[in-house]
Amino acid sequence: MKKYILTLDEGTTSARAIVTDNSGKIISVAQHEFTQIYPSPSLVEHDPTEILSAQYTAAGEAIIKAKIQSDEIAAVGITNQRETTIVWDKNTGEPVYNAIVWQCRRTADYCEQLIKDGYEDYIKQVTGLKIDAYFSATKIKWILDNVKGAREKAESGDLLFGTVDTWLLWKFSNGKIHATDYTNACRTMLFNIHTLEYDEKLLKLFDIPKSMMPAVYPSGHNFGDIEIMNAKMPVTAIAGDQQSALFGQKCFNPGDVKNTYGTGCFLLMNTGTTPGKSNNGLLTTLISTFDGEEPQYALEGSVFVGGAVIQWLRDELKIIKDAAESEKLARKVQSSDGVYIVPAFTGLGAPYWEMKARGAVLGLTRGSGKCHFARAALEAIAYQTDDLIKAMSADSGLEVSSLKADGGASRNGFLMQFQADISAAEVYCPDNAEATAMGAAYIAGLVVGLWKDRDHLPVAGDVKTYTPAMSDYDRLFLKNGWEKAIKAVNLFSKE
């Protein structure tokens, strides 16, 4: 029996390919970066053809590095940056415009207008989302409105839309399969997360012909064969990166929480078959399920600047040479000595949603130095995550007593311990930080019978547990300072 899974992990800055075997072991990894195109500071694009070749090359290299034949691959899983929008001509296979990346703010004014026009409640109720330029709908509309001839072609049924998973699937299947999964579809702001269908009213509002939209299935589904290195292999998993990480961290039960500490932080709580409603600025999102299962949901909160505050210390303040040095500096001092950094560089996300907020450093004394800055920056990542945890608890009524961590900054032991302390929660940090890729690999393997069910998935290496060790007094004292710092930032942004 074939025992290898190939995962295509298509991120915001690079395309990776990972080969795993049926014991869950990673056999090989290959990675290719692609160009970030910034037509202006708030606009971000990718070249869809470059993504394709980066992903194809990475896949080939991963297979070669694994020293296996491509026909030994049992199944392929795809996980991807979500929301990023590609529109192409189905006759020529050529994109009509660059991919408009999730971070791109070009439709922000239009979104503000939609809010003024009173669409907020309807969109939240149907899609689980807040109206924002982040999601695909307004990006598709922008392409149809601004690329010459695009609207006519779309109306005559010649254009297709896809997030990056769909684009890869269509191309690698030689134009045969136009499909996506619930976890990606629910980020388009066009998909009804309750009926699991595109919403006709929203398609009409954004003036998007339904013929452009991909068919939608659960993450675990046989999407059909693609061809890589002259071998046909079935794609049996598609999942957006955050939902894939939730699965990779085995957050299968209501109340299970994972946080990915990357550039930003993404905290997701499984709420089971109940779509959790948020009064605290969290999103409701579909999570990975299999054919025949009821839909399941998560509450999602995002922090815009997570690990990126460490990049700021490195690139702008130049007080560290690399990210890991932040831990060494932070450990040299007993506390941040009252210094707080609020890294609201691009506004404050959940639960504050203060789009115009700017960052601040507060509590400086003559003795404040780079160790305090490093410590305060790491602590800020944990405080922001803790704010999301509080919002999750309030919205779900479930207490968060533990949390599974992954992503680049989860390698920082100081940060993980501080998170445990400040949130009074156990933090589990797997040795294998590839939760995103593992999620898609697990789903793909489950569909082809590599494992019997979720309970029989392999154990992916050791897990380090960080247990809260801070006194209640210290926790309250520190959090009180953070709350004051947030208040100061909000006050400043309003003046």
Ligand code: ADP
């Ligand atoms: P993404 O997927 O968003 O590109 P990654 O999961 O690769 O992010 O994580 C990269 C982020 O993690 C960067 O912002 C970097 O500053 C941060 N990071 C990496 N290693 C450490 C570390 N040891 N301590 C703190 N932050 C780190």
